[in-house]
Amino acid sequence: xxxxxxxxxxxxxxxxxxxxxxxxxxxxxxxxxxxxxxxxxxxxxxxxxxxxxxxxxxxxxxxxxxxxxxxxxxxxxxxxxxxxxxxxxxxxxxxxxxxxxxxxxxxxxxxxxxxxxxxxxxxxxxxxxxxxxxxxxxxxxxxxxxxxxxxxxxxxxxxxxxxxxxxxxxxxxxxxxxxxxxxxxxxxxxxxxxxxxxxxxxxxxxxxxxxxxxxxxxxxxxxxxxxxxxxxxxxxxxxxxxxxxxxxxxxxxxxxxxxxxxxxxxxxxxxxxxxxxxxxxxxxxxxxxxxxxxxxxxxxxxxxxxxxxxxxxxxxxxxxxxxxxxxxxxxxxxxxxxxxxxxxxxxxxxxxxxxxxxxxxxxxxxxxxxxxxxxxxxxxxxxxxxxxxxxxxxxxxxxxxxxxxxxxxxxxxxxxxxxxxxxxxxxxxxxxxxxxxxxxxxxxxxxxxxxxxxxxxxxxxxxxxxxxxxxxxxxxxx
Amino acid sequence: xxxxxxxxxxxxxxxxxxxxxxxxxxxxxxxxxxxxxxxxxxxxxxxxxxxxxxxxxxxxxxxxxxxxxxxxxxxxxxxxxxxxxxxxxxxxxxxxxxxxxxxxxxxxxxxxxxxxxxxxxxxxxxxxxxxxxxxxxxxxxxxxxxxxxxxxxxxxxxxxxxxxxxxxxxxxxxxxxxxxxxxxxxxxxxxxxxxxxxxxxxxxxxxxxxxxxxxxxxxxxxxxxxxxxxxxxxxxxxxxxxxxxxxxxxxxxxxxxxxxxxxxxxxxxxxxxxxxxxxxxxxxxxxxxxxxxxxxxxxxxxxxxxxxxxxxxxxxxxxxxxxxxxxxxxxxxxxxxxxxxxxxxxxxxxxxxxxxxxxxxxxxxxxxxxxxxxxxxxxxxxxxxx
Numbered sequence: 001x002x003x004x005x006x007x008x009x010x011x012x013x014x015x016x017x018x019x020x021x022x023x024x025x026x027x028x029x030x031x032x033x034x035x036x037x038x039x040x041x042x043x044x045x046x047x048x049x050x051x052x053x054x055x056x057x058x059x060x061x062x063x064x065x066x067x068x069x070x071x072x073x074x075x076x077x078x079x080x081x082x083x084x085x086x087x088x089x090x091x092x093x094x095x096x097x098x099x100x101x102x103x104x105x106x107x108x109x110x111x112x113x114x115x116x117x118x119x120x121x122x123x124x125x126x127x128x129x130x131x132x133x134x135x136x137x138x139x140x141x142x143x144x145x146x147x148x149x150x151x152x153x154x155x156x157x158x159x160x161x162x163x164x165x166x167x168x169x170x171x172x173x174x175x176x177x178x179x180x181x182x183x184x185x186x187x188x189x190x191x192x193x194x195x196x197x198x199x200x201x202x203x204x205x206x207x208x209x210x211x212x213x214x215x216x217x218x219x220x221x222x223x224x225x226x227x228x229x230x231x232x233x234x235x236x237x238x239x240x241x242x243x244x245x246x247x248x249x250x251x252x253x254x255x256x257x258x259x260x261x262x263x264x265x266x267x268x269x270x271x272x273x274x275x276x277x278x279x280x281x282x283x284x285x286x287x288x289x290x291x292x293x294x295x296x297x298x299x300x301x302x303x304x305x306x307x308x309x310x311x312x313x314x315x316x317x318x319x320x321x322x323x324x325x326x327x328x329x330x331x332x333x334x335x336x337x338x339x340x341x342x343x344x345x346x347x348x349x350x351x352x353x354x355x356x357x358x359x360x361x362x363x364x365x366x367x368x369x370x371x372x373x374x375x376x377x378x379x380x381x382x383x384x385x386x387x388x389x390x391x392x393x394x395x396x397x398x399x400x401x402x403x404x405x406x407x408x409x410x411x412x413x414x415x416x417x418x419x420x421x422x423x424x425x426x427x428x429x430x431x432x433x434x435x436x437x438x439x440x441x442x443x444x445x446x447x448x449x450x451x452x453x454x455x456x457x458x459x460x461x462x463x464x465x466x467x468x469x470x471x472x473x474x475x476x477x478x
Numbered sequence: 479x480x481x482x483x484x485x486x487x488x489x490x491x492x493x494x495x496x497x498x499x500x501x502x503x504x505x506x507x508x509x510x511x512x513x514x515x516x517x518x519x520x521x522x523x524x525x526x527x528x529x530x531x532x533x534x535x536x537x538x539x540x541x542x543x544x545x546x547x548x549x550x551x552x553x554x555x556x557x558x559x560x561x562x563x564x565x566x567x568x569x570x571x572x573x574x575x576x577x578x579x580x581x582x583x584x585x586x587x588x589x590x591x592x593x594x595x596x597x598x599x600x601x602x603x604x605x606x607x608x609x610x611x612x613x614x615x616x617x618x619x620x621x622x623x624x625x626x627x628x629x630x631x632x633x634x635x636x637x638x639x640x641x642x643x644x645x646x647x648x649x650x651x652x653x654x655x656x657x658x659x660x661x662x663x664x665x666x667x668x669x670x671x672x673x674x675x676x677x678x679x680x681x682x683x684x685x686x687x688x689x690x691x692x693x694x695x696x697x698x699x700x701x702x703x704x705x706x707x708x709x710x711x712x713x714x715x716x717x718x719x720x721x722x723x724x725x726x727x728x729x730x731x732x733x734x735x736x737x738x739x740x741x742x743x744x745x746x747x748x749x750x751x752x753x754x755x756x757x758x759x760x761x762x763x764x765x766x767x768x769x770x771x772x773x774x775x776x777x778x779x780x781x782x783x784x785x786x787x788x789x790x791x792x793x794x795x796x797x798x799x800x801x802x803x804x805x806x807x808x809x810x811x812x813x814x815x816x817x818x819x820x821x822x823x824x825x826x827x828x829x830x831x832x833x834x835x836x837x838x839x840x841x842x843x844x845x846x847x848x849x850x851x852x853x854x855x856x857x858x859x860x861x862x863x864x
Contacts, residue, residue, distance in 0.1 A: 014502060014506075018505075018509065021509060021513070025512075027518070040630050040633065040661070043637060044695070045637040045640070045641065048593075049696050049697065049700050050696065051700055052700070053700060054698040055699075056695060056699050060566060062782060064673065114857070114860055115853060115856030115857045115860050116857055117819070117823055117850060117853040117854040117857045118853075119819045119820060119823075163523040184548070187693065189692075190691065190692035190693040190695075191691055191692070191693035192691060192692075193691050237695040272530040322676065342770065388499070388503050388506075391503060391506050391507065391510065393507065394510055395506050395509060395510050395513070398510060398513035398514065398517065399513065401514045401517060402513040402520065403516075404516070405516075405517055405519040405521055405524070406516060406517075407523075408520070409523050409524040409527070412524060412527050412528060413523075413527055416527075416528070417530050421532075422526055428521075428524075470514070
């Protein structure tokens with residue numbers, strides 16, 4: 001009986017890994033053609049037309065919630081205000097910060113409290129005040145001061161309530177956007193016969209970049225170990241997985257770090273869920289569900305261009321917090337939205353997105369850890385065949401490294417972000433060690449997140465250590 | 479040696495080596511081989527792309543260092559240089575721009591210079607630019623690319639020629655206007671409007687393209703604007719009448735407003751009742767407002783209660799542009815009975831556009847208002863500085 005079980009389990013693990021390989025290779029092929037298509041369709045010429053003819057450029061509200069972000073808030077807002085696009089506003093939501101975030105904003109951007117007829121279109125904690133600048137240089141900036149809601153989703157909702165344009169960007173104050181970001185993300189919206197309800201773009205690590213006055217002057221790979229691993233991980237997720245899914249109009253998640261959303265659909269869906277630990281995926285799924293339930297056509301698009309740089313976890317402690325939260329969020333998604341799973345009524349979401357996320361994202365850490373324990377057991381009981389065992393190890397190792405190298409090739413084919421060849425080599429080198437030095441931690445932290453969700457433990461919003469981008473700045477914020 | 483030979487050799491080698499092994503192991507060997515191929519392919523391609531960038535960068539630097547200053551002098555010199563003068567002053571560098579890649583780089587250098595000059599409001603001598611690029615055979619090069627079999631190359635050529643401001647002949651563009659690649663086809667059709675001398679607006683008669691979207695609007699707007707600089711555009715209403723595509727109709731109607739074709743207003747007004755599409759209705763109403771066609775005010779007021787929220791919003795904004803007493807009275811009445819908060823804010827801003835009379839109305843609201851209405855008034859008056 002045991003033999004049958006072990007044999008079955010061994011086969012199951014093998015075919016699971018093979019399925020992931022096949023899916024990833026399919027996504028890579030789809031992603032590659034999607035990248036090519038994007039490169040041919042959307043060039044500087046089209047972006048320039050939007051700037052030359054402001055009357056043709058749809059307005060975009062950039063919403064960035066801030067909670068105790070005094071270390072980086074000024075640089076970040078300067079970066080947002082320097083975007084090269086004719087019609088946009090920047091809404092910074094001060095989510096009841098207990099540090100000097102609001103005071104710094106008011107002082108640095110010449111802001112004064114203004115009367116504002118606030119409408120609570122989506123639910124959030126009460127809004128206290130709205131500030132605008134009396135300096136024409138900062139006329140695009142609006143600061144919303146609200147009571148702390150405890151989550152980014154709650155602050156985002158306040159921003160959505162104030163946003164005046166049809167599309168808004170959901171980003172974080174610790175994110176730095178490329179100056180041509182808005183033109184890049186609005187072009188796929190314009191170039192579609194079907195309404196586009198959300199657009200995602202490639203995010204990267206800001207940790208190693210040179211930043212002056214909130215603007216990235218030189219893109220470099222991170223100096224620290226963990227953000228370097230994360231850089232490749234992000235690229236893999238955006239350029240292979242999401243670009244591939246985008247070709248099928250089946251993007252499962254528009255990232256919370258950076259994403260363009262259609263405001264009215266978000267409002268119709270009730271806004272971001274303040275109780276969700278993965279508010280970005282939750283929002284994306286609810287928007288898709290809304291469109292299906294109302295029989296309205298839609299598209300969610302992923303653009304391959306690097307638009308957003310964010311500060312990645314600099315050490316294992318912060319990475320643990322981030323990934324534990326993501327783990328909690330993922331499990332919560334399946335608990336809250338279980339009705340979508342295998343439900344034909346929800347089209348691709350019910351039959352492709354959710355099953356994929358269930359088997360290859362939610363179950364992956366469980367299968368990986370159980371597979372590892374199973375392997376240890378087999379080693380201990382001497383059931384390993386050394387003549388073929390190395391083949392299996394090589395196979396598993398190659399899945400990761402080949403997809404990572406493919407991703408780096410995709411990235412350089414879109415645009416050479418790093419100046420020197422050695423900087424790209426660093427990414428390739430790190431991806432060779434990812435399977436041993438980085439991935440095991442991700443599995444452990446995800447499982448911890450599942451455990452916390454099931455035991456209702458530690459549901460506090462994860463904290464992030466901001467290092468800031470000024471040489472002297474360093475502080476711990478929640 | 480033949481590559482096929484090597485591939486066959488290793489396939490047979492692996493097959494014989496793992497012949498007696500279970501299916502799973504043989505499958506694993508196959509998968510490993512595929513992944514290894516992907517890995518090495520990616521590495522080689524990565525190196526090749528990197529090499530391509532480096533070579534391009536070097537060539538660009540070489541061209542810029544040897545020719546940059548002289549090109550600058552020619553482009554910004556108010557004196558018109560002849561082709562012979564330019565050829566003489568750049569005689570030593572002609573060979574630098576001979577190959578395809580060099581021409582691509584040279585084109586980008588010129589486009590960057592033109593773009594930067596426009597940004598910093600420097601005066602460019604367009605005559606010298608054209609003579610300069612002709613000296614290096616750049617227009618011929620891109621016109622040849624326009625004849626290429628690759629739709630990617632053709633599209634790039636259209637963009638570059640447009641960026642260079644070079645009036646290429648309509649006949650070359652015509653080769654792409656029925657291409658199966660819809661991106662290229664639409665771009666070429668839009669370019670015809672600027673460059674064709676025979677029948678430039680041919681595709682507006684045909685609703686531009688069966689697959690019409692907002693990006694096409696941007697591109698057509700660009701070419702229409704460029705065309706309008708060289709002379710008045712035809713009355714665009716005829717293209718609205720001929721079209722069955724609502725998105726296209728709405729776009730052309732907005733362009734009528736943008737190009738201020740005032741004579742079209744009565745025709746648009748008559749179209750309002752005939753169209754069932756909300757997008758077209760909104761475009762007509764907004765354009766009537768933009769053209770300040772006050773005669774349509776009563777018609778818009780009559781339409782208000784029969785339409786959806788988006789059309790109502792455009793009606794309010796248009797009435798505000800007519801600035802008549804009747805309009806003010808109507809908007810005031812709407813404000814009083816409106817229960818939609820967003821609509822109230824909209825109405826308040828529109829009332830404020832009536833100047834002193836509007837401000838008086840808002841003040842009278844404010845004295846009796848409390849709560850939200852008071853905030854609306856405060857917001858509008860603060861925002862407009864009244």
